[in-house]
C-alpha cells in the first residue's frame with residue numbers, strides 16, 4: 051500500500067482485514083515523515099517504510115492513495131518493478147490507456163489494463179453506482195448535479211481544520227485562519243470544492259465529475275452540469291442529481307431498479323422523514339439513494355438524492371474491490 055498513513059489508506063487497511071483480502075505480505079509505504087511508525091493490522095505490528103527504489107520491489111498489487119504528484123512519480127516505477135497499481139489520485143484517470151473502473155458499473159474495463167487502474171473521484175464514484183441501473187434502463191441525456199461534500203474528502207488536515215474552527219466558534223474565541231480551505235468552513239458552505247485551474251470558471255472537482263462520468267459510462271454524449279460545494283460535514287458526500295433520461299422512466303420503476311442494483315440501498319420514505327443522510331452512510335460501503343421523484347419541470351427527468359461515505363465507496367471500498375477483481379480474474383502483472 052502506498053499512502054498507508056492517510057485517511058483513505060486507513061480505510062483500505064480496515065477493509066483488507068474485514069474482507070479477508072488474500073495477503074502473503076502487506077507492505078505499508080508512505081513518505082519519509084512516517085518511516086518507522088507502526089500500525090497494528092490483524093494482530094500484527096507493521097512498520098511503515100518510506101517509498102523508495104528498494105521498498106517498491108517484489109509487490110504484486112499496490113493500492114495507492116498518496117496524492118497526484120506522488121502517483122505521477124512512483125506509479126510507473128511500481129509497474130516497472132512488476133506491480134499492478136490501483137490508484138486513487140486524479141493523475142491517471144483521464145489517460146486513454148488507463149481504465150477508470152467502478153466495480154459495479156464497468157468491471158470489464160479492467161481486462162485491457164497495462165499495469166495501472168484508476169479509481170474515480172469520490173463524488174463521481176457514488177453517483178455512477180446510482181446512475182448505472184437508470185442508464186441501462188432508459189439511457190441518460192443530461193445530468194444536473196449539486197454536491198454537498200464532506201471535509202474528509204480533502205484529507206486529514208481538513209478534518210482538523212473544521213474541528214478547530216468549530217471549537218472556536220462554539221467557545222466564542224477567535225477562529226483560526228483557514229490553512230486548507232480558502233475561507234472558514236465551520237458553519238459555512240463554500241461554492242468551491244477543489245480549485246479553479248487557470249482560466250476555468252469550473253473547479254477541478256466539477257470537471258472531474260463531468261469527464262469521469264462520461265468515461266465510466268462509456269458515453270461521451272451525456273451532457274453534464276455540476277456545482278460542487280464543500281459543507282461542514284466530516285464524512286459522507288451528498289448529491290442532488292437531476293437525471294434526464296433518453297427514454298421515459300417512471301419514478302416507481304427507477305426505485306425498483308435501484309433497489310435491485312448491486313451496492314445500492316434505497317432509503318425513500320419522505321412522509322416518515324426517511325432519506326439518506328451522511329451521518330448514517332459514514333462507515334458503510336453502500337451508496338444510499340432516496341427522494342426519488344419526477345422533476346415537475348421536465349417529464350423526462352427524475353430528481354434523486356445520493357449519499358455515500360467518501361472514504362469507503364468513494365475511495366477505499368472500490369480500491370479493495372478492484373484488487374479483489376484483479377486477483378479473481380487473474381489480471382495481475384500486465385505491465
Ligand SMILES: NC(=O)c1ccc[n+]([C@@H]2O[C@H](COP(=O)([O-])OP(=O)(O)OC[C@H]3O[C@@H](n4cnc5c(N)ncnc54)[C@H](OP(=O)(O)O)[C@@H]3O)[C@@H](O)[C@H]2O)c1
Pocket residue numbers: 052053054055056057058059079080081082083084085101115116117118120138139140170171172202203204205206207360361364365
Ligand atoms: N479523502 C477522500 O475522500 C478521497 C477520495 C478519493 C480519492 N482521494 C485521493 O486519495 C489521495 C489521498 O487522500 P487522503 O484523504 O488519504 O489524504 P491524506 O489523509 O492527506 O493522506 C495522504 C497520504 O499520502 C502520503 N504521502 C504524502 N506525500 C507523500 C510522499 N511524498 N511520498 C509518499 N507518500 C506520501 C501520506 O504519507 P505521510 O503520512 O507520510 O505524509 C499519507 O499516507 C489523494 O490523492 C486524494 O485526492 C481521497
